[in-house]
Amino acid sequence: MPRNTTRAEPGFRELTENNRSGPLFVRSLEKAMQVLAAFHHADAPLSLSEIAAQANVDRSTAQRMVHTLRSMGYIRRAGDGRGFVPGIRLLDHTLDYLRLDPLVRRATPVLQELRKEVRERVDLSLFDDLRVVYAVRLQSKRQTFYTTLVGHSVPSFCSSGGWAILSRLPDDRVRDILDRSDRRPFTPHTVTQIPAILDKIAETRANGYALSLNQILLGEIAAGFPVLDANGDPVAAIHVAGSLAEWTPEDFVNRNIPLALEAARAISQY
Amino acid sequence: MPRNTTRAEPGFRELTENNRSGPLFVRSLEKAMQVLAAFHHADAPLSLSEIAAQANVDRSTAQRMVHTLRSMGYIRRAGDGRGFVPGIRLLDHTLDYLRLDPLVRRATPVLQELRKEVRERVDLSLFDDLRVVYAVRLQSKRQTFYTTLVGHSVPSFCSSGGWAILSRLPDDRVRDILDRSDRRPFTPHTVTQIPAILDKIAETRANGYALSLNQILLGEIAAGFPVLDANGDPVAAIHVAGSLAEWTPEDFVNRNIPLALEAARAISQY
DNA sequence: GCAGCTGTATCGTCTTGCAATACAGAAGAT
DNA sequence: ATCTTCTGTATTGCAAGACGATACAGCTGC
Numbered sequence: 001m002p003r004n005t006t007r008a009e010p011g012f013r014e015l016t017e018n019n020r021s022g023p024l025f026v027r028s029l030e031k032a033m034q035v036l037a038a039f040h041h042a043d044a045p046l047s048l049s050e051i052a053a054q055a056n057v058d059r060s061t062a063q064r065m066v067h068t069l070r071s072m073g074y075i076r077r078a079g080d081g082r083g084f085v086p087g088i089r090l091l092d093h094t095l096d097y098l099r100l101d102p103l104v105r106r107a108t109p110v111l112q113e114l115r116k117e118v119r120e121r122v123d124l125s126l127f128d129d130l131r132v133v134y135a136v137r138l139q140s141k142r143q144t145f146y147t148t149l150v151g152h153s154v155p156s157f158c159s160s161g162g163w164a165i166l167s168r169l170p171d172d173r174v175r176d177i178l179d180r181s182d183r184r185p186f187t188p189h190t191v192t193q194i195p196a197i198l199d200k201i202a203e204t205r206a207n208g209y210a211l212s213l214n215q216i217l218l219g220e221i222a223a224g225f226p227v228l229d230a231n232g233d234p235v236a237a238i239h240v241a242g243s244l245a246e247w248t249p250e251d252f253v254n255r256n257i258p259l260a261l262e263a264a265r266a267i268s269q270y
Numbered sequence: 271m272p273r274n275t276t277r278a279e280p281g282f283r284e285l286t287e288n289n290r291s292g293p294l295f296v297r298s299l300e301k302a303m304q305v306l307a308a309f310h311h312a313d314a315p316l317s318l319s320e321i322a323a324q325a326n327v328d329r330s331t332a333q334r335m336v337h338t339l340r341s342m343g344y345i346r347r348a349g350d351g352r353g354f355v356p357g358i359r360l361l362d363h364t365l366d367y368l369r370l371d372p373l374v375r376r377a378t379p380v381l382q383e384l385r386k387e388v389r390e391r392v393d394l395s396l397f398d399d400l401r402v403v404y405a406v407r408l409q410s411k412r413q414t415f416y417t418t419l420v421g422h423s424v425p426s427f428c429s430s431g432g433w434a435i436l437s438r439l440p441d442d443r444v445r446d447i448l449d450r451s452d453r454r455p456f457t458p459h460t461v462t463q464i465p466a467i468l469d470k471i472a473e474t475r476a477n478g479y480a481l482s483l484n485q486i487l488l489g490e491i492a493a494g495f496p497v498l499d500a501n502g503d504p505v506a507a508i509h510v511a512g513s514l515a516e517w518t519p520e521d522f523v524n525r526n527i528p529l530a531l532e533a534a535r536a537i538s539q540y
Numbered sequence: 541g542c543a544g545c546t547g548t549a550t551c552g553t554c555t556t557g558c559a560a561t562a563c564a565g566a567a568g569a570t
Numbered sequence: 571a572t573c574t575t576c577t578g579t580a581t582t583g584c585a586a587g588a589c590g591a592t593a594c595a596g597c598t599g600c
Contacts, residue, residue, distance in 0.1 A: 023550070024337040026588070028557060032299045033342055039366040048578065060559050063579075067294040072303055079372065079499065082577070086367040088398050091405065094364040095421030096309040097356040102349065108415055116411050128358050135361065136418065139408055141386055145378055148406070150420045151365030229349065293581070296557070298588060318547065330590045333548075352546070 031057045035065040036074065036086070045083025094150065097135075101126075103227070103236055104135055107267045111138055111238065114263040118256045121147065121241040124227075125161040127234060128153070130181050132161045135236075142243065144217070154216050157181045157197055158190050160224030161237030163210035166201050168226045168234035174201060189214035209257055211249065219244050221252050225264035232270040238263060301327045305335040306344065306356070315353025364420065367405075371396075373497070373506055374405055377537045381408055381508065384533040388526045391417065391511040394497075395431040397504060398423070400451050402431045405506075412513065414487070424486050427451045427467055428460050430494030431507030433480035436471050438496045438504035444471060459484035479527055481519065489514045491522050495534035502540040508533060 038046060038054035046054070052062035066084060069075040073089030098104050107124045115122040115138040125132035131153040139148055146152050156162030157178055166174050183192040191197050204210040210224040222241040226234045240256045247255075308316060308324035316324070322332035336354060339345040343359030368374050377394045385392040385408040395402035401423040409418055416422050426432030427448055436444050453462045461467050474480040480494040492511040496504045510526045517525075 023587090024334050024548085025341065026298060026302070026334050026338040027586095028296065028298050028588080029302045029335060029338045030342065032296065032302065033339075033344065036363060039370060040362060042366075042370065045370070047576085049576085058559055060561095061557085064294050064296050064557075065299060067579090068296040068299045069303075071295065072300065074303065085370045086363060088367070088396055088403055090360075090363045090367050091403050091421035092310060092423075093306060093356060093360045093421075095419055095423075096312075097358070097360050098419050098421070100309060100312065100315070100355045105415065108418060112409070112411075112413055112418075115409075126358055133358055133361050138418075139382070139385075141382075143382055145375065148378060148382075148408075149365055149368050151361035151363075151368070153362075153365075293556090294579085297555090298557075317545085319545085328590055330592095331588085334588080337548090 031055065031061055032065045032069070035062055036069065039086050045078035045085050047083050051084065098150075101135070103267070107227070107236075107238070108136055110263050110266050111136055114238075114240075114259060117259050118240055120256065121239075122260075123161075123239045123241070124236060125154075125159075125239065126236045127156070127165045129156070130177060131155050132159060132165065132237060140242075147241075155181055155183075157183055158186065158192070158212075158215045160210040160212035160215070160222040160241075161239050162224070163200055163204045163212065164224035164226040164237040165234040167204040167210065168228065168232075174198070186216045187214050187218045189218075191215065209261060211253065213244065213249065221247055221249060223252070223257060223260060225260055226268075227264055228268040228270040230269045236267075238267065301325065301331055302335045302339065305332055306339065309356050315348035315355050317353050321354065368420075371405070373537070377497070377506070377508070378406055380533050380536050381406055384508075384510075384529060387529050388510055390526065391509075392530075393431075393509045393511070394506060395424075395429075395509065396506045397426070397435045399426070400447060401425050402429060402435065402507060410512075417511075425451055425453075427453055428456065428462070428482075428485045430480040430482035430485070430492040430511075431509050432494070433470055433474045433482065434494035434496040434507040435504040437474035437480065438498065438502075444468070456486045457484050457488045459488075461485065479531060481523065483514065483519065491517055491519060493523070493527060493530060495530055496538075497534055498538040498540040500539045506537075508537065 034055035034057065035051055038051045041054060042050075048062050048066060049059060051066060052059040055062060057065070066075055070084075070087070074087045075084050076087040077083070078085050103126070104124065111122050111124060119140065121140045121143070122138045123134050124136040125134045133153040134150060137148060137150060154162070156166060166177065178194050178197060185192050191200060200210070212222045212224065214220065215222075220241060221244050222239050224237045224239050227236040227238060229235045238260060240260050242252055304325035304327065305321055308321045311324060312320075318332050318336060319329060321336060322329040325332060327335070336345055340354075340357070344357045345354050346357040347353070348355050373396070374394065381392050381394055389410065391410045391413070392408045393404050394406040395404045403423040404420060407418060407420060424432070426436060436447065448464050448467060455462050461470060470480070482492045482494065484490065485492075490511060491514050492509050494507045494509050497506040497508060499505045508530060510530050512522055
């Protein structure tokens, strides 16, 4: 379940003083996207009134937006009579995103190779401020529903991928991100205190990779590796994830880290 | 590469006579989504002018739409200076779609089990008129880039999933779909003639599954199985796909069909 | 230095999105 | 049984605000 929401593209606010009020800002479009985003907090089909409430728009507005989005395939009626759900047309944009992201293109074959060698779950997640978003997912045998879904995200502050990325950011940006994060625990072992998180990040910086135990899911061990762009800034992470029922942390590290580190370097451009 | 585009939700046109002109239709939203959809035909970052041309809107309109979509994270600047690309925020809607589709929920664990047993690529694709759209993808060892991507689609007329679905539709709907399809071949073996396609569909109807050889990709063998909703109408298909370098068609059928057929029945609601 | 691109910014006009209002049908309560 | 409160859908007058012409600065290539 996503806990944080995306902000504008980083560095965008600098370009235009007040980016949601200038004459360039299309208010009706904002409302429309809020209508689509109403489903972010839903776990069942939404009625028009529910959509209007979630999106913070008038019921009439929701009606017209839904009508239009429906005519374009972005929303459809729920199979069983009542309410609306997201439409299949959205998946076309998923494909556009994945196809056109050079990082995803570059990473996919490398991850496939890595997956073949380590035989555990291998993922690519993209850095998005307070969270990392899974974009490529290569499963192993045992999986939960959410570990197969593209678009799923986990917080930066308590995931191996997040730590890997934070370990390559300047201290003040790390502080800023941790301060703004909603640091609710996922498991009893989730690290939520800022000093403890900073320790983890320091350890990650020293080792070159992040090791997380029981952070998001009980019984899960994961290693995260930063992926750098041409400027040396971290933009993504790759992960190898396994089960603590099968691995001791030592074996997991010895067996998987070298291969994954090499893969992360192959994807990085720095 | 997608060859066909999505239409409105089936049965929608019946509801409102002219669904893109009534007072309920929000024109600026249509333009905005066309702007986002401009990337469907792109294979590199798009400039404002290119977006305007693709979306059939004024450059000024494109500018304002892009500005707004950017401020919300749906579009971002390309990493290397010039142009725009789809933004990560789109993946949030991908997740909404996958989470809220009951079919995807039901199918995922069944497909994981199937994948474990057949050890070949296993997919779920959703019926969308002229095409089927991949929503769940469980890889095997050897993969191409596109066989890993959620949102990728293939035509109904020449894919095992398409045949599986068409085999459960009434004849006149099949004719209609075939007539409207752009039946360009993908490989020298792609079946493009309507009589030949109808033969394939008849064979599928008799067998209960569809077998495709070299239709989309040379060297690929795939079996497709229809998934039915509570009314008995086909809404999706599951696939098992392997390589002709490893399988004779007979072995492929004998080894994989029974398990996959059972999986398709488990997912169906009829 | 000119031509042709980028992306960005401003502004007056009149299109068109807004929200109040209404209605039929279904679900549930009493 | 009726009364209430949900659905989703449809109409309409008014004025908010989207449209698109126009302009400009910063590139790249010729």
